Amino acid sequence: MxxxxxxxxxxxxxxxxxxxxxYEDEALHKSPAAADAALGGAIADLLSTGDFTGKxxxxxxxxxRGALPARRLILVGLxxxxxxxxxTLRRAxxxxxxxxxxxxxxxxxxxxxxxxxxxxxxSCAQAYLEGAVLGNYQYHGQKSSAPSPExxxxxxxxxxxxxxxxxxxxxxxMNIGQVLGEATCLARTLVNLPPNLCTPQxxxxxxxxxxxxxxxxxxxxxxxxMEALKMGALLGVARGSAIPPQFIILEHQPERAAEGKTIxxxxxxxxxxxxxxxxxxxxxxxxxxxxxxxxxxxxGAMQAIAELKVPRHVVGLVPATFNMISGEAYLPSxxxxxxxxxxxxxxxxxxxxxxxxADALVYAARYKPAAxxxxxxxxxxxxVALGNAAAGLFTTNNELREALLAAAEATGERLWTxxxxxxxxxxxxxxxxxxxxxGGRHGGACIGAVFLxxxxxxxxxxxxxxxxxxxxxxxxxxxxxxxxGYGVRLLTEYVRRAAQ
Ligand code: MG
Ligand code: MG
Numbered sequence: 140m141x142x143x144x145x146x147x148x149x150x151x152x153x154x155x156x157x158x159x160x161x162y163e164d165e166a167l168h169k170s171p172a173a174a175d176a177a178l179g180g181a182i183a184d185l186l187s188t189g190d191f192t193g194k195x196x197x198x199x200x201x202x203x204r205g206a207l208p209a210r211r212l213i214l215v216g217l218x219x220x221x222x223x224x225x226x227t228l229r230r231a232x233x234x235x236x237x238x239x240x241x242x243x244x245x246x247x248x249x250x251x252x253x254x255x256x257x258x259x260x261x262s263c264a265q266a267y268l269e270g271a272v273l274g275n276y277q278y279h280g281q282k283s284s285a286p287s288p289e290x291x292x293x294x295x296x297x298x299x300x301x302x303x304x305x306x307x308x309x310x311x312x313m314n315i316g317q318v319l320g321e322a323t324c325l326a327r328t329l330v331n332l333p334p335n336l337c338t339p340q341x342x343x344x345x346x347x348x349x350x351x352x353x354x355x356x357x358x359x360x361x362x363x364x365m366e367a368l369k370m371g372a373l374l375g376v377a378r379g380s381a382i383p384p385q386f387i388i389l390e391h392q393p394e395r396a397a398e399g400k401t402i403x404x405x406x407x408x409x410x411x412x413x414x415x416x417x418x419x420x421x422x423x424x425x426x427x428x429x430x431x432x433x434x435x436x437x438x439g440a441m442q443a444i445a446e447l448k449v450p451r452h453v454v455g456l457v458p459a460t461f462n463m464i465s466g467e468a469y470l471p472s473x474x475x476x477x478x479x480x481x482x483x484x485x486x487x488x489x490x491x492x493x494x495x496x497a498d499a500l501v502y503a504a505r506y507k508p509a510a511x512x513x514x515x516x517x518x519x520x521x522x523v524a525l526g527n528a529a530a531g532l533f534t535t536n537n538e539l540r541e542a543l544l545a546a547a548e549a550t551g552e553r554l555w556t557x558x559x560x561x562x563x564x565x566x567x568x569x570x571x572x573x574x575x576x577x578g579g580r581h582g583g584a585c586i587g588a589v590f591l592x593x594x595x596x597x598x599x600x601x602x603x604x605x606x607x608x609x610x611x612x613x614x615x616x617x618x619x620x621x622x623x624g625y626g627v628r629l630l631t632e633y634v635r636r637a638a639q
Pocket of ligand 1: 412430489491492517
């Protein structure tokens, strides 16, 4: 979809569909009032029936029949004026675009929802573009019939003439929103791809493309290079797969980045998790192509950070491998040695994510990072705790916790703080190694976080367990079915704020 901005009376915009928004239970004013006058009171009639009240994400369609230049009028509800949030605006943008797509409208014109509220014009424009791009995402998979052409083709934001003063702010917001939306869709497609296509090599190739297009540097370590670095935990997991692992390093190094302020983002890239010899039941295995959603979030965030030219040195690390079964696959009771020399007794080969992250966390130390954030579909346990409503946030650093929670609030990509009590440490004590990789089911997400802490040897580290957020998030029009792309906007926002 192509986006543009013009200044004219919105109700006079020419388009296949004109989208106007209304707050709940309010009298008509501004663009809807002007449109209503031209339509001889058709909107007032609609409101009087109670069929449309302006409730958040509610949508109605009217046909102007020549009374307006647009062929269709789509009304979108914003809910109560006093409870307006950026998330309401994202959803409103998504439902408007989805309705237009359903009607096969090619060209859209729309008012900037939320403009004139307490939210800035820039953030309203950003939220609009995020919602429109995210809501319009479709994954066609490998169907042999050609997908229908992408609709709508164009969306023009129409602001009244007297809003010219907002032009720069709105354009800035539109750019940020589009960058974030598209980077999220990149992550979605990586997660949606089946595991025979989304291999460690495909993740590496995607990283190279991002680097080439957006001016990042990229390095991909192969198995021999990982062996030289003694990444025994990651290599232990990778041993069962004929397709070799990749360790991806993307680096955003802007000229005006401050010294000593490096942020490292780490994404878990298990391109399919069979569970290994601790094999998963068939029903819970089938979704496991999503076990690289953390990697996808980091790749998407690195693209957005580069496009937005965030003035901060940021490194993205992706340990990528399959977790498979073969004659060489690693076994329960094996002891692996991670690259910091710590030995790990393998209790469950299905607790593989923490093993590949362990070596990535150790690798991150070489940058002397100001902060490290890892993101992973780590445990089923976090899904039991939080469902599909939030990811779990684990950190012992207050400043980093507050920064990540603020980014979560701003983006609507929720985080909920989880504990890292020393009690959990007891549960990963091993008789044969320094620690073991599983401490039982109770508190499994917390145990996973406490395990990772053994490899995060720097002052500020946070772990995000997004296992419940990777795909099929219910009841939100900005998340069509399939992968959510969760984490791209969250990580980018965190880094943008940190760079200010
Ligand atoms: Mg896994
Ligand atoms: Mg597993």
